[in-house]
Amino acid sequence: MAPRVLVSDELSETAVQIFRDRGIEVDFQPQLGKDKDKLLEIIGNYDGLAIRSATKVTPKLIEAADRLKVVGRAGIGVDNVDIPAASRRGIIVMNTPFGNSITTAEHAIALMFAVARQIPAADQSTQAGKWEKSRFMGVEITGKTLGVIGAGNIGSIVCARANGLKMNVLAYDPFLSEARAKEMGVTKVELDQLFAQADFITLHVPLTDKTRNIISADALKKVKPGVRIINCARGGLVDEAALAEAIKAGHVAGAGFDVFEVEPAKESPLFGLPNVVCTPHLGASTNEAQENVALQVAEQMSDYLLKGAVSNAINMPSITAEEAPRLKPFIRLADVLGSFVGQVTDSAIKEIEILYDGSTAAMNTKALTSALLAGLIRPQVSDVNMVSAPIMVKEKGIILSEAKRDKSGVFDGYIKLTVTTDNQTRSVAGTVFSDGKPRFIQIKGINLDADVGQHMIYITNTDVPGLVGFIGTTVGNAGVNIANFQLGRSIQGGDAIALLYVDGDISQDLIKALEAHPQIRQVKPLAFNVE
Known part of the structure; x- marks a missing residue:
């Protein structure tokens, strides 16, 4: 379904036509911004809102905007948009700082x-x-x-x-x-x-x-x-x-x-x-400037809604249209790494460390960090996204640090996430192979090579004989098919992990059956969005 954009203030017909030419359904109601009740009534039908200064994007309006993904302000000032409220709902707010x-x-x-x-x-x-x-x-x-x-x-x-x-x-x-x-x-x-x-x-x-x-x-x-x-x-x-x-x-x-x-x-x-x-705030009042900012906001909003490119956003790292396709699999990887730690961590997070190694260090790490934080928080807050996640981390007082370094291993580039809680420190690393799919390459300092699936089981255990057979038999007896089974250990007889990619839902009965083994310390069902 094509994205829908509402234009609630005066924009030129040329700008409105840009939306149409890009395949976006546009509803041009230039006087609607002055009717806050009517705007509140219909805002839930749109993915984008293009405005000037008349429309007031209040917390109440944002609360009613169930589908809204982006607000585009044709002009530099965003005093009429509640940025914190928009950010908490994951709505990107763009302006056009160069048009005037x-x-x-x-x-x-x-x-x-x-x-x-x-x-x-x-x-x-x-x-x-x-x-x-x-x-x-x-x-x-x-x-x-x-x-x-x-x-x-x-x-x-x-x-x-x-x-x-x-x-x-x-x-x-x-x-x-x-x-x-x-x-x-x-x-x-x-x-x-x-x-x-x-x-x-x-x-x-x-x-x-x-x-x-x-x-x-x-x-x-x-x-x-x-x-x-x-x-x-x-x-x-x-x-x-x-x-x-x-x-x-x-x-x-x-x-x-x-x-x-x-x-x-x-x-x-x-x-x-x-x-x-x-003079009555005439700084941007020329025909050229008014046309420029209108055209610019239409292009920016279209690029985001259709390609995921982000430019001139107040509350989101920029992602150019050129880098968006190359960055997309690594944004997916960052989300997966965050989601993994978020699902296996039960206690409050105190500190987050992110390492970008090799080729990832030269990428748009601000966008990658936003995606990672979104994945990390999502198990607790389901509607978090790349816009709202950094704000939530800051509001919780969590210490966030990033580091970049040149290639240090066999992989051209990878991302490593380390999270510290009151009880423990967890770490996970991953990369993207040539097929564009994310892979786990290290968990708890133990190397492995694991695909990411929609349904997974993460097990920590002591390295003892017969455990692999027990896991396979127990999962099979529950009627669950194993698509991929990856193992890793620190030393013989030491700490070990197992990561299973399975074809169906994971029941609590299966989890309990696995936990019954005396050498298994933890069993966590995992779910990832693999789209």
Whole structure:
């Protein structure tokens, strides 16, 4: 059955047609996002939801979305989507961070010019029949110092444009390397240095606990007198009341704001102040940007629903369309390894260690880890998946560590999982052969080579004569056929394991019959999804 996508906000017809051309059934209801009751009523019928800003994806809506696998936001901001609630339900949330980058950067530059030359006020005065030439004395951009807070996607474009305007560009970004700063033609500085030297400051960071009020009342005491401040990123990055006081005091010469702490902004401390230019969140409002983000979200959602490719997801590692087919059998392997340990572990998990050896170390290990954690948790939480599993592990306070190393054995690459509980440590390793099927290659440090089947029996025992015959006879007497029987031991007469791949369901009576042997310490029925 073809996936179904609901478009509940305004998207272009071209974007809607992308879904159709890719074989996805699309329901285009661009006004539905404003009717939360109707949306709640029908959301359970869809695998995907494409939105802009009008649709509010609340916990209540997510709870009703039984089939929903992906929410795609045509735009960069996902303030209207409850990310934690979506993640717990295993719903991928995507945005389109690059579709409006140029448009937003250009708007920041436009506001900088508007503030530097007082263009809006001069326009209003002139059209009112005044000729106040001496009133509107501006400043040149050339040769001035621009301080860019956040040198990521949009910030880097602003830096490039500012270089073209012959400005001296300072950049503050904790993630910006010296090499990258040199490549961009900017000087990497600390925040206080930027405040002290910049003639213009422009912000291009997300709103987080760390960036909220990054330009605060205290910060404004450190800025260069006569500075002009531009914000086209997010409301809340600047303390608007403190900035208004700094403008009234003459310490700050002007400001250009496209975003506000409360939107729609019906009022603000900045409104009505001299040389303050305000626009109603127009950063992404160009025909090109609106079309770009719509097309991008349609492509991204289609790739995920049809191929399993994940791009620009807020709560899931990216998996490109090119790597998805190659990665798929190893995601399956990771899930199997996690599921094995999850099914044989009865006590609370304290620590998880994952080793990627050889070729697996060069793969998308974030995606592999997510799959492994999903398999590990699934025996306790049946509806967990690659999105929700990492969150559950974190919420439980489990220590998670990963390691990568070059090829160390006979296999081109393998994954090893070690789990520590209050009582014991368990480990399992596996690989994928050329047939694309997962294989167990080590359990409890004991080497073996075992297929993965839908129904399996895992036995730990002491290595003694006659035990193999007992197991075979007992399973046969229960009317269960053995498809594959793999054995392994540490040393002669020491710890041993048996892994049986059987054709039918495993009854409790069979488990009890096997446990009756004095040298068998543990018997665990296992079930794996082999699709």
